[in-house]
Every structure is written in structure tokens, then in C-alpha cells.
Amino acid sequence: MRSLRTVSVVGCHAEGEVGDVIVGGVLDAPGCKTMYEKMMYFWTKKDSLRNMLLQEPRGRSSMCTNLVLSPCDPQADAGFIIMESDEYAPMSGSNTICTATVLLETGMITMQEPITKFNLDTAAGLVGITAECEAGKCKSVAFDNVPAFVFALDKAIDVPGLGTISVDIAWGGMMYALVDASSCGLKIANSDAAKLVEIGERIKRAVQRQYVPVHPENPEIRGVTNFVWMGPFETADDGVKTATNTVVVSPGRFDRCPCGTGTCARMAVLHARGQLKVDETFRHKSIIGTEFINHIRGTTKVGEYDAILPTIKGRGWITSFKQVVLDPTDPFPEGFRVADQWHMPTDL
Known part of the structure; x- marks a missing residue:
């Protein structure tokens, strides 16, 4: 068989969200001093890799892919960058869980039972991992995320065709706009998908036109790129504060899991409103019923912003071991998109 490229990939999902992990066939980014620089190198110079793996016919809209690389931070055991359909994410919870699970279950990082601790270097910063392990299986992954904070609460955004919408803007490892689904007459269910x-x-694009948040420690990270529909926040029968959410990921699909960085952004909003305290457990559910178990481990400052230190816990499962190849005669070396699956609103 002829192939211009051969990329070794371990298939994985975290609570339903696909986050495959590239473990071979890709050279590291040369001359980069940070994982953010490595991310930008692949985005600006080697983006054909993302297109080939994520777009049809090799990929699909509801998946992500992670690339394991050497870390830049000496405290880290490994580094990785996150490739999504429309962007490279500085940080992602489900992708962190997938990458940690693959690193442990393939032996790239030595598994210690019952607990394995290590650090991962991301474009957003250093992330600490605590994995529960038993009989060679990574049963769960908890990660200490980078600080999360709120840029704005109840910001009035004018949305064509909808009027003025109240939006919260927060950083949780990615930039998020968050809206109460009920405020738009919607519920988080497949019937309203x-x-x-x-x-x-539509709301996210309106936010992008009207407000551009800038990360105070890295001004190259700017602008809202993700959108959270928030369900009711309540105390469950077991006494745990619980909520449902769904994240709309461009080009127009749901995150299948509760979304780690989206959860961090929501926790920052809840803390800013006095609804979630340090060390309180927060259970965040996805549209398919899977959940992350989370808490705020402390507070800090990021620039002028009051910030929380969030910890997210979820589970990942390896689904496949595969080699993705590119035949030299394939007419779609970087894949393609068709509007039935790669939806975008027509009025933007």
C-alpha cells in the first residue's frame, strides 16, 4: 500500500466526547519555547495534519484530536496540543482526560496503582493530573486546571432576530459565552437540538462582534470561541450542587461530554455570583447524561480579575488503535465538509 503520510492514533473518548490521541508519525515543532508556540506552529505551518484527520472522510464534525509532544515546562512529564474542527484549543478538559488515559494505558507514562500523579504541558499552562488506576485501567482522571475567571456578568448583547440577550463571559481554559437556555425559551434536550x-x-457571533475579551497574561488569546447553554442550577437529592449544560462547538454541534473548560468557566460564574464556594462539590451533566465531578480548590488573581482554581474529574476509554494513511492519489488530502453535518447558521 502506498502512503504519503502514516499517522499512529489511539482512539479515545471522555464521557462521550471523542478525543483521539496521536502517538506517532508526527515530528515535534522546532525551536519553540512554550506549548503555545508549538500550538501556533502547527496552526500556521502544519494545519494540513488537522484537516486530514478531522475532516471527512477520515474524521467527522463531532470529534477532536490531540498531539502528544515533548513538554516545554521542565515540571511536565509530557506535552500535548489540542486540535478541534475550527481551531486549536489552548486547553480542553475532555481532551486532557483522553490524553492522560492514553498515556497511562499505553505505558507512555508509567502507571502507579492506586494513584498516578503527573503534569501535562498545555498551551494554556501546566495542568496537574491525578489518575485513579486499578488492574491496568485508568478508572478516572482529575486535573487541576489553569485559573478560571469572569470577564463580564449579564452583559447585554444585541442579537439579530432575538433582541437583547443577557450573556456571561468567562475564561476556563478557552473563552466562553454562557447563556441560560430558559431565557431563550429552550431546554437542554435533543428535542431542541x-x-x-x-x-x-448566532449569539456567539453577535458576542464576537460586540465584545472581545483578552487574556491578561497572553494577549494573543482573545475573543470568545465557544458557547455554553446553561441548565438549571440546583441541589440534588444527595445534597450535591448539580446542573446540566451543553456546549455548542463550531461548526455547529454539541460537545457530547459536560465540557471541562466550559465547566470551569461556569464554576467561575457561579463563584462570582456567590452560588458555589471553595471545596463544594459541583456535578455537571452533559446532554447525554454523562457527568464531571468538580470543585474549586482555591482562589487567586489573574491580572485584575478574581479567579478560581478549578479541578475537574471524569473518565476516558480507549476505543481503537489505528493508522491513518494518505494515498498519493486521494483527491481529498485535507478532507472536505458537507453542510448536512458541518452546520453553520445562514444569517451570519
Whole structure:
């Protein structure tokens, strides 16, 4: 068989969200001093890799791919960059859980039972991992995320066709706009799926036109790129504070898991509103019923912003071991998109 490229990939998902992990066939980024620089190197110079793996016919809209690389931070055991359909994410919870699971279950990082601790270097900063392990299986991954904080609460955003919408803007490792689904007459359920995606994308684009948050420690990270529909926040029968959410990921699909960085952004909002305290457990559920178990481990400052230190816990499962190849005669070396699966609102 002829191939211009051969990339070794371990298939994985975290609470339903696909986050495959590249473990071979890709050279490291040369001359980079940080994982953010490595991320930008691949985005600006080697983006054909992301297109080949994530777009059809090799990929699909509802998946992500992670690239394991050497760390830049000497405290880290490994580094990785996160490739999504429309961007490279500085940080992602589900992708962190997938990458940690693959590193442990393939032996790239030595598994210690019952607990393995190590650090991962990301474009957003150093992330600490605590994995529960038993009989060679990584049963769960908890990660100490970078600080999360709120840029704005109840910001009025004018959305064409919808009027003025109240939006919270927060950083949780990615930039998020968060909106109460009920405020738009919607509920987080498959029955409202088409409206949730279309209206969520419309509100996000309106936010992008009207407000551009800038990360105070890295001004190259700017602008909202993700959207959270928030469900009711309540105390469950077991006494745990619980909520449902769904994140609309461009180009117009739901995150299948509760979304780690989106959860961090929501925890920052809840803390800013006095609804979630340090060390309180927060259970965040996805549209398919999977959940992350989370807490705020402390507080800090990021620039002028009051910030929380969030910890997220979830589970990952390896689904496949595969080699993705590119035949030299394939007419789609970087794949393609078709509007039935790669939806974008038509009025943007």
C-alpha cells in the first residue's frame, strides 16, 4: 500500500466526547519555547495534519484530536496540543482526560496503582493530573486546571432576530459565552437540538462582534470561541450542587461530554455570583447524561480579575488503535465538509 503520510492514533473518548490521541508519525515543532508556540506552529505551518484527520472522510464534525509532544515546562512529564474542527484549543478538559488515559494505558507514562500523579504541558499552562488506576485501567482522571475567571456578568448583547440577550463571559481554559437556555425559551434536550445549535451560534457571533475579551497574561488569546447553554442550577437529592449544560462547538454541534473548560468557566460564574464556594462539590451533566465531578480548590488573581482554581474529574476509554494513511492519489488530502453535518447558521 502506498502512503504519503502514516499517522499512529489511539482512539479515545471522555464521557462521550471523542478525543483521539496521536502517538506517532508526527515530528515535534522546532525551536519553540512554550506549548503555545508549538500550538501556533502547527496552526500556521502544519494545519494540513488537522484537516486530514478531522475532516471527512477520515474524521467527522463531532470529534477532536490531540498531539502528544515533548513538554516545554521542565515540571511536565509530557506535552500535548489540542486540535478541534475550527481551531486549536489552548486547553480542553475532555481532551486532557483522553490524553492522560492514553498515556497511562499505553505505558507512555508509567502507571502507579492506586494513584498516578503527573503534569501535562498545555498551551494554556501546566495542568496537574491525578489518575485513579486499578488492574491496568485508568478508572478516572482529575486535573487541576489553569485559573478560571469572569470577564463580564449579564452583559447585554444585541442579537439579530432575538433582541437583547443577557450573556456571561468567562475564561476556563478557552473563552466562553454562557447563556441560560430558559431565557431563550429552550431546554437542554435533543428535542431542541437544532434550535440550540442555530441560536447558540448566532449569539456567539453577535458576542464576537460586540465584545472581545483578552487574556491578561497572553494577549494573543482573545475573543470568545465557544458557547455554553446553561441548565438549571440546583441541589440534588444527595445534597450535591448539580446542573446540566451543553456546549455548542463550531461548526455547529454539541460537545457530547459536560465540557471541562466550559465547566470551569461556569464554576467561575457561579463563584462570582456567590452560588458555589471553595471545596463544594459541583456535578455537571452533559446532554447525554454523562457527568464531571468538580470543585474549586482555591482562589487567586489573574491580572485584575478574581479567579478560581478549578479541578475537574471524569473518565476516558480507549476505543481503537489505528493508522491513518494518505494515498498519493486521494483527491481529498485535507478532507472536505458537507453542510448536512458541518452546520453553520445562514444569517451570519
